[in-house]
Amino acid sequence: MGAGRSLFARHGYDGTSVRAITGRARANLGAITYHFGSKAALYHAVIASFTQPLRDRLSAAAASPGPPLDRVDAVVRAYFDYFAENPELPRLMLQHLSSGRGPPPPVIDIGRHLFRTLAAILAEGQFDDEIRPGHPALLATSIIAQPIFFNLLQPVLREVAAIDFANPKTREDVAEHAVAFVRAGIAPSLERPS
Amino acid sequence: MGAGRSLFARHGYDGTSVRAITGRARANLGAITYHFGSKAALYHAVIASFTQPLRDRLSAAAASPGPPLDRVDAVVRAYFDYFAENPELPRLMLQHLSSGRGPPPPVIDIGRHLFRTLAAILAEGQFDDEIRPGHPALLATSIIAQPIFFNLLQPVLREVAAIDFANPKTREDVAEHAVAFVRAGIAPSLERPS
DNA sequence: AGCGGTATCATACGTACGTATGAATGAACA
DNA sequence: TGTTCATTCATACGTACGTATGATACCGCT
Numbered sequence: 001m002g003a004g005r006s007l008f009a010r011h012g013y014d015g016t017s018v019r020a021i022t023g024r025a026r027a028n029l030g031a032i033t034y035h036f037g038s039k040a041a042l043y044h045a046v047i048a049s050f051t052q053p054l055r056d057r058l059s060a061a062a063a064s065p066g067p068p069l070d071r072v073d074a075v076v077r078a079y080f081d082y083f084a085e086n087p088e089l090p091r092l093m094l095q096h097l098s099s100g101r102g103p104p105p106p107v108i109d110i111g112r113h114l115f116r117t118l119a120a121i122l123a124e125g126q127f128d129d130e131i132r133p134g135h136p137a138l139l140a141t142s143i144i145a146q147p148i149f150f151n152l153l154q155p156v157l158r159e160v161a162a163i164d165f166a167n168p169k170t171r172e173d174v175a176e177h178a179v180a181f182v183r184a185g186i187a188p189s190l191e192r193p194s
Numbered sequence: 195m196g197a198g199r200s201l202f203a204r205h206g207y208d209g210t211s212v213r214a215i216t217g218r219a220r221a222n223l224g225a226i227t228y229h230f231g232s233k234a235a236l237y238h239a240v241i242a243s244f245t246q247p248l249r250d251r252l253s254a255a256a257a258s259p260g261p262p263l264d265r266v267d268a269v270v271r272a273y274f275d276y277f278a279e280n281p282e283l284p285r286l287m288l289q290h291l292s293s294g295r296g297p298p299p300p301v302i303d304i305g306r307h308l309f310r311t312l313a314a315i316l317a318e319g320q321f322d323d324e325i326r327p328g329h330p331a332l333l334a335t336s337i338i339a340q341p342i343f344f345n346l347l348q349p350v351l352r353e354v355a356a357i358d359f360a361n362p363k364t365r366e367d368v369a370e371h372a373v374a375f376v377r378a379g380i381a382p383s384l385e386r387p388s
Numbered sequence: 389a390g391c392g393g394t395a396t397c398a399t400a401c402g403t404a405c406g407t408a409t410g411a412a413t414g415a416a417c418a
Numbered sequence: 419t420g421t422t423c424a425t426t427c428a429t430a431c432g433t434a435c436g437t438a439t440g441a442t443a444c445c446g447c448t
Contacts, residue, residue, distance in 0.1 A: 012293055014208035018406060028427050033407060035425090091292050097346060098288035099206055112354050119355075132378070137355030138344075138371040145343035146336060152291060153335055160306050161313070161331030177332040184326070185379040212436060222396050227437060229395090 001025075004032075004046050009088030012095045013043055047096070050089050051110045054082050058110075062117045068125030069187060072143060073179050075118060079147035080175040084165075090151035115140055122186070132188050139186055146178040195219075198226075198240050203282030206289045207237055241290070244283050245304045248276050252304075256311045262319030263381060266337060267373050269312060273341035274369040278359075284345035309334055316380070326382050333380055340372040 003025040007016045018039050022031050036042040061078035064071055083090055097111075118140035125131030131139075150157075157163040165171050197218040201210045212233050216223050230236040255272035258265055277284055291305075312334035319325030325333075344351075351357040359365050 012206065012208065014206065015293065017404075019404085028425095029429090030407085030409090030427075031425090039406065094288055094292035098285050098292055099209065108350070111350060115350070115354050134371060134374070135355070135357070135367075137351060137357060138368060139375070141344060141347055141351065142340060142372065142375045145339040149339035149343065150332075150335060156302070156305060156309070157331060157335065160309050161329070163329070163331060173329075174332060177328060178336065180328070181333070181336045181379045184381075184383065185375045187378075189378065211434075213434085222398080224398090224437085224439090225396075233436065 001046065001049070004042050005049070006088055008043060008046055009092040009095070012099070047092070050086060050092060054089070055110045055113055057082055058114050059117065062121060068121050068128070068130050069183060071121050072118070072182060072186065076143065076147055076179050076182055077175060080178065083147060083151040084171055090148055093148065094152055114144065118143060129188060131186050142185060143182050146182055150174055150178055195240065195243070198236050199243070200282055202237060202240055203286040203289070206293070241286070244280060244286060248283070249304045249307055251276055252308050253311065256315060262315050262322070262324050263377060265315050266312070266376060266380065270337065270341055270373050270376055271369060274365070274372065277341060277345045278365055284342055287342065288346055308338065312337060323382060325380050336379060337376050340376055344368055344372055
């Protein structure tokens with residue numbers, strides 16, 4: 001299963017053969033069929049193993065106390081934290097998203113869940129004039145893009161800007177930047193009356 | 195070639211067979227080998243056919259007259275425009291990015307180019323206090339994420355928020371939102387003295 | 389009309405894939 | 419110790435892949 005995680009994330013579904021997974025896991029060729037039923041079933045199990053905890057964490061972050069702006073911060077941070085713990089995940093998500101493979105398993109589901117959660121926070125903040133006006137779904141998309149993209153572009157950032165996510169301090173700085181960018185992007189432009 | 199474009203974008207490199215492409219193009223199975231040399235060569239040709247014009251457009255947008263903030267706007271808009279004309283492209287880019295397939299062909303190259311260009315504009319703006327402080331490469335990443343992500347999430351947006359990119363007016367609204375979000379994210383937080 | 393070169397065609401080859409199959413293994417229990 | 423049953427194993431099957439091959443069709447030229 002661990003082998004499936006990293007190989008699916010690195011090479012995608014089509015690019016990962018059952019032989020590669022079982023080889024890496026020093027298991028027999030038939031192991032996947034026996035334990036999961038099929039390659040596709042293993043893939044879905046891998047996806048679920050990643051997304052279930054992420055969904056829980058994001059829900060917790062979204063439900064944290066504090067004003068909407070802070071809760072959005074918490075969501076963005078939760079994303080960064082989870083990606084830091086599971087470096088294969090952003091690739092896996094993007095692989096799936098960009099593959100257009102249907103029907104959409106849990107990845108899409110968690111995406112939608114997060115989407116609605118964020119949009120709800122934003123709408124609430126807009127009601128209180130703590131978040132700038134605008135379509136909540138669009139704002140949510142702009143926000144979600146940050147943690148995902150930064151993690152996806154890790155190799156590019158390392159190469160063109162010597163920004164290395166392997167350094168925890170650097171990763172923290174990047175998360176800080178993303179949070180600040182998002183906050184600036186959604187905060188009301190005028191000083192709010194408090 | 196047109197068939198290769200759409201099929202590669204829809205199903206990725208591994209997910210697209212030579213037989214599928216030639217079938218769609220109503221050409222013979224050997225056509226790709228004959229005209230391009232190999233499936234990989236066709237793929238690279240497809241990539242290049244997409245990225246070369248994009249690179250030119252982005253360079254032009256980045257070199258447009260006006261203050262840095264406006265030039266960043268122009269870059270974001272150029273992205274949206276090009277994606278509107280070539281709907282398959284964002285998927286193709288993401289497919290490649292998330293596939294981790296090496297060695298990096300033109301996609302990565304154009305990414306780097308755009309990256310440096312944007313970072314230069316940002317650094318210039320920061321020097322003039324027209325753009326908030328922060329690592330230019332990080333800001334550039336945050337910015338690039340917007341057009342790419344919105345185009346990638348098209349289906350999700352349509353489903354959960356009834357935002358349909360097929361409608362030109364809607365697409366324009368989304369681009370408008372992205373530009374505004376980016377501008378808010380990078381503009382100085384205080385009123386600038388002007 | 390006849391030729392030369394380019395493109396298209398059907399088809400074959402070797403490889404790799406996901407899955408199926410049945411034998412071997414090993415620990416739990418009587 | 420003998421039996422059972424879940425797991426591991428080697429191997430086989432059918433399919434689909436990318437590419438190679440040689441024949442055929444097409445077309446501008448003299």
